[in-house]
Amino acid sequence: MMGALNPRGRALLLGVLAALIAAPLVADRYLMSVLILIFYFAFVGQAWNLMMGFAGQLSLGHALYVGLGGYVSALLWLKFGIGPWLGVFAAIAVATAFGAVIGWLGFRFGIEGVYFALLTIAFAEFTRVAFDHIDYAGAAGGLFLRVEEEGRWWDLRGGPLLFYYLALALAAGALVLTAWLARTRLGYQWLAVREDEQAARALGIDVFRAKMAAVLISSGLTAVGGVFTAFYNNNLFPSRVFDINRSIEIILAPVVGGLGTVFGPVVGAFILTPLGEALTALTERLGINAPGVKAVFYGLALMVIIVLRPAGVWPWLARVLRLTEHRP
Amino acid sequence: MSLLAVDHVIKRFRGLTAVDGVSFEVAEGDIFAVIGPNGAGKTTLFNLIAGVLTPDQGTITFAGERIDGQTPDAIARRGIGRTFQLVRPFPALTVEDNALIGALLRRSKVETARAHAQEVLRRLDLYDKRHQLASALTLPDRKRLEVARALATDPKLLLLDEVMAGLRPAETDRMVAILRELNRDRGIAILLIEHVMRAVMALAARVLVLHHGAAIAEGVPEAVVRNQAVIDSYLGAEAL
Numbered sequence: 001m002m003g004a005l006n007p008r009g010r011a012l013l014l015g016v017l018a019a020l021i022a023a024p025l026v027a028d029r030y031l032m033s034v035l036i037l038i039f040y041f042a043f044v045g046q047a048w049n050l051m052m053g054f055a056g057q058l059s060l061g062h063a064l065y066v067g068l069g070g071y072v073s074a075l076l077w078l079k080f081g082i083g084p085w086l087g088v089f090a091a092i093a094v095a096t097a098f099g100a101v102i103g104w105l106g107f108r109f110g111i112e113g114v115y116f117a118l119l120t121i122a123f124a125e126f127t128r129v130a131f132d133h134i135d136y137a138g139a140a141g142g143l144f145l146r147v148e149e150e151g152r153w154w155d156l157r158g159g160p161l162l163f164y165y166l167a168l169a170l171a172a173g174a175l176v177l178t179a180w181l182a183r184t185r186l187g188y189q190w191l192a193v194r195e196d197e198q199a200a201r202a203l204g205i206d207v208f209r210a211k212m213a214a215v216l217i218s219s220g221l222t223a224v225g226g227v228f229t230a231f232y233n234n235n236l237f238p239s240r241v242f243d244i245n246r247s248i249e250i251i252l253a254p255v256v257g258g259l260g261t262v263f264g265p266v267v268g269a270f271i272l273t274p275l276g277e278a279l280t281a282l283t284e285r286l287g288i289n290a291p292g293v294k295a296v297f298y299g300l301a302l303m304v305i306i307v308l309r310p311a312g313v314w315p316w317l318a319r320v321l322r323l324t325e326h327r328p
Numbered sequence: 329m330s331l332l333a334v335d336h337v338i339k340r341f342r343g344l345t346a347v348d349g350v351s352f353e354v355a356e357g358d359i360f361a362v363i364g365p366n367g368a369g370k371t372t373l374f375n376l377i378a379g380v381l382t383p384d385q386g387t388i389t390f391a392g393e394r395i396d397g398q399t400p401d402a403i404a405r406r407g408i409g410r411t412f413q414l415v416r417p418f419p420a421l422t423v424e425d426n427a428l429i430g431a432l433l434r435r436s437k438v439e440t441a442r443a444h445a446q447e448v449l450r451r452l453d454l455y456d457k458r459h460q461l462a463s464a465l466t467l468p469d470r471k472r473l474e475v476a477r478a479l480a481t482d483p484k485l486l487l488l489d490e491v492m493a494g495l496r497p498a499e500t501d502r503m504v505a506i507l508r509e510l511n512r513d514r515g516i517a518i519l520l521i522e523h524v525m526r527a528v529m530a531l532a533a534r535v536l537v538l539h540h541g542a543a544i545a546e547g548v549p550e551a552v553v554r555n556q557a558v559i560d561s562y563l564g565a566e567a568l
Contacts, residue, residue, distance in 0.1 A: 051385045175538055185441075192429045195418035202378065202412070204404035204433040 001227075009323030020168055024161055032160045036232070038273045039167035040225060043266030045253035047221035047325035052251070054187065055214035056194025057097050058113065060064055061102075061120030064127055065095040065219045069226025071131065074143050077155075077231075084156040088227045092220040099219030103212045117149065121244060128242030142237035145230070145311035147212035156231040163232050170228060170267065174221060179262045181217075194260070256305055258312025267314040275301055329392070331356045331485055331517050337386035337396075337408070339372055346372040349386070349543035359511055359518045361528045362551070364538035365562050371413060373538070374489055377519070378410045379403040391484065405433065409483030411474040413490045413521075419463035423454055425463050426473055430480030444479050451540045452476040466523065468499045472506075479510065485517045486510075492524040504530045525563070527555060529553075537562065 005013060024032060044066065051057050072094045073087035082090075102123050106116045133141045148157040156162070189210040192200035197207050210299045230236055241248070257268025277292045279301075309316050318324045330353035340349040347369045354360045362370050370520045375381040377388055379400040388396040395403050409430075420424050427445035428438070435441040438545065449455045452472045452513075459472050462473060471491050478486060488507075510516050522528050528535060528549060535552045537545040539561045545552050553560055 178335050183438055183467075185436055185438065188425065188429050188438070189434055191421060191425070192418055195420060196416050198380075198400075199412065199416045199418065199477075200429075201400040202404055203430050203477065206401050235537050 004193060004325050005323060006325045008321075011317070011322075012323060021151065024164055028158060031181075032164050032275055034165045034273060036160070036164055038269045039164075039171040040228065040232075040274055041249070042266045043174045043228075044222055044225040044250045045257070045269055046178050047169075047225065048191075048219050048250050048262075049182065049254035049259065049265050050178060050221070051214045051218040053254055053258075053264065054182065054194065055190035055211055057211055057214060058117040059120040059218070060213075060244070060247050060251070061122070061124035061243065062222050062250045063242050064092045064098060064124035064220075065222035066226035066229060066246060066250070067124075067131070067236075067238070067241035068095045068098060069223030070230030070241055071137055071143070071225075071226075074145060074229040074230045074236055075137060077141065077145065078143060081199030083154060084227050084231050085154065088224055091223045091227050095226070096216045096220045098127075099215045100212070103215035107208050107211050110191070121247070124242055124247060126183070130199040130239050131238035131242065138236075139214075142235055142239060142240075143168065147234050154163040163228075163234040167228065168233075170224065171269075173263065175266060177221075182262055186210065186213055191260075252302070254312075256302065256313060258314035261314050263318070264312050264314045268312070269316060271305070271313060272302075287305045330354060331358070331391060332519065333387075333389040334373075334377065335387045335389070337376060337383045337388060339371070339376055339381060339383055345541050346490070347376065347383075350536075350538065350543050352388075352536050352543065352546060353518055354517055355367075356484075357511065357515045357517055358534065359507075359532050361532035361535045362519070362521050363523070363525075363535060363562065364536060367540075368538040368562075369539055369541040371489060372532055372541075374487055374519075374521055376409070377378070377403075378396050378408065378487060385456075399465070404481060407482070407484035408487060409478030409481045409485070410487040411471075411478055411489050411491055413493075413512045415467075415470045415471050416473045417462035417465070417477070421462055422458065423427075423449065423460055423462055423465065424458035427454075427476045427480045429457075430477040433481040445476075448476050451501070451510070454512060468496075468548055471495065472503070475503075475506075479516075484512075485519060488518060488520040488522075490523060491520055491525045492522055495524075500524055500527055501530075502538070503527070507531060523532070525553075532563060 031293060048062050050057065051059055069091035072091040075092060075253045076082040076087040077084060102120060106119050111119055131137055137143060152158060152161055189205050192203065192205055193207050193210050200207055252272055253268030254265040258264030258271060276298060279297050283294050332354040335351050336349050337347055338349055350373060356357065359499050362373065372381065379398050380468055382397045383397060387394055388408060395406060401473055424445055427449050428442050431441035431444040435444060446455060452475060453473055454469065455475055457469065465473060475491060492503060495503060507518060510519055514565045532549050535549045537552060537558050538544055544561065545555045553563060
C-alpha cells in the first residue's frame with residue numbers, strides 16, 4: 001500500500017532535504033563523496049524501481065543503460081566538444097532505443113519473469129563485449145575525461161561541490177517524478193500489470209504499452225545516471241560500467257528499502273552505501289586483508305535486513321515513525 | 329438490435345470440440361444466463377466472447393461490430409466487463425485501488441476515477457472495506473470486488489463467471505439483488521454463467537443450456553427447467 005506522507009512525514013522530509021543542502025558547509029571531502037554515492041544509488045534505484053517495483057518487470061541488466069549513457073555523453077564531449085547538458089539528451093535517446101528493443105523482444109514474444117531478466121543480462125553482456133572491441137570508444141582501454149578542478153559547471157567540470165548538488169538534485173528529482181507517476185493513470189496501470197496481467201487486460205489495459213512505457217522511462221532515467229558517473233569519475237571502462245555487478249548494485253537499494261514504494265530506494269541507499277563504507281573501514285582497521293571478507297560481511301548484513309524486513313525497510317520505518325497517512 | 333450476437337461459434341481443442349456451433353443473442357438491458365454441467369463449454373464460450381480465445385469458426389458481434397479475435401483489452405475498451413471464475417483481484421492493492429484501476433479505463437484523472445470507484449464500492453457493499461488489502465478479503469467479498477472492478481469500467485455488458493459459487497444462500501440473494509439493481513438503474517446487460525439455479529431463476533430473462541459444447545435448449549427459465557433434455561443432462565428430476 002502506498003500511503004502518502006502525513007504532515008509529520010513531510011516535515012521530516014523537508015528537514016532531511018534542508019540538512020543535505022546545508023551539509024557541504026560542515027562535511028569533509030570524504031563525507032561528501034559518500035553522500036554523492038548515496039544520491040547516485042537513490043537515483044538509479046528509483047529508475048530501476050519504476051520498472052520492477054511498480055510495473056513488475058525484473059531487469060538485471062541496468063548497467064547497460066548506465067554504460068550507454070556514460071559512453072554516449074563522454075564520446076560527444078571528447079570527440080565533438082558537445083557538453084553533457086546537451087549530450088544527456090543523446091544519451092537518453094540511445095538508452096531508450098536499447099530499452100525499446102529489449103522490451104519489444106521480451107513483451108512481444110511473451111518472455112516473462114526470470115527469462116526476461118536473462119534477456120536484460122544478455123544485452124548488457126553483449127554490449128560490454130562490443131565496447132571491448134570498439135576502437136573509436138577506446139576499446140578495452142576505456143575513455144578518460146580530463147580532470148579540471150576550477151568550476152565550469154556548463155561542461156560539468158568542477159569540484160565535489162558541483163557534483164554534490166547535481167547528485168542531490170537528481171535524487172530529489174527522481175523522487176518527485178516517481179511520486180507523481182505513482183498517482184497517474186499509468187502508475188496504477190503498472191500496479192495492475194505487476195499484480196495480474198490477465199486481470200489487467202480484462203480492465204482494458206494495454207499491457208504491452210504499459211510495460212514499454214516502464215522500460216522507456218526507466219532506461220532513459222538510468223542513462224542520466226550514466227552521464228553523471230562518467231563525468232564524476234572521469235573514466236569509463238567496458239569491463240567496469242557494463243559489469244553485472246553494477247546491475248546488482250543498482251537493484252539493492254530499492255530491494256532493501258522497499259520495492260514499489262516511492263521512498264524505498266532513497267532509504268535503501270542511505271542504509272547500504274554507509275554500510276559498505278563502514279565495512280571497508282572496519283576491515284582496514286582490523287587489518288584483515290583477505291579478499292572477499294568485506295563482501296561476506298556485506299552479504300550477511302543484506303541477508304539480515306531482508307529476513308527481518310522482507311517488504312523493505314521503508315514500509316516498516318513509515319509505520320514505526322508514523323510518517324504516512326494512517327487508514328483504518 | 330441485439331447488443332451481443334454469437335453466431336455459429338465453434339472452438340476445438342485438439343479434437344475435442346469445446347464449443348460446437350453455438351448461437352444466441354443478448355438484447356440491450358437483458359439478463360441472460362448460460363447453464364450446463366461441468367465441461368459443457370461455458371467458460372470456453374465466455375473466453376471466446378472476452379477475447380481470451382479466438383473462435384475457429386463463427387462470428388461474435390458486439391454493438392454492431394465484430395469482436396471475435398480481438399484482444400481482451402480491446403474488448404474491455406469496447407464495453408464488455410468480465411469477472412473470472414477463479415477470482416483474481418490485485419492482491420497487494422487496496423479494495424479501493426482495485427476498483428480505481430477499473431474506473432481509470434474511461435477517466436484519465438485519478439481523483440475523478442476514485443470518486444467513481446467509491447460509488448461502485450458503495451453499491452457492492454464494499455465501501456467500508458475500501459482501505460483493506462484485497463488479499464485480506466473473504467471469498468464473498470472477493471467475488472463482490474471482482475464484480476465492482478468490472479463494473480467500474482462502465483461496461484454495456486457484464487460477463488459474470490460463476491459469481492454465486494461458494495456463496496451462502498443469504499449472500500447469493502444479496503448478490504442477486506445487487507445485480508438486479510444494476511440492471512434496472514443503469515441498464516447494464518448481464519451475461520452470466522451460473523450453477524446456482526436459485527440465482528438463475530431469480531435473475532435471468534432468458535437461459536441457454538449447453539451440453540457437450542452444444543446448445544440443447546434456450547428460452548425463459550421456467551420453460552427451460554421443464555425441458556426433458558435439460559432435466560436428463562443436467563438438472564435431474566429433483567430440481568423441480
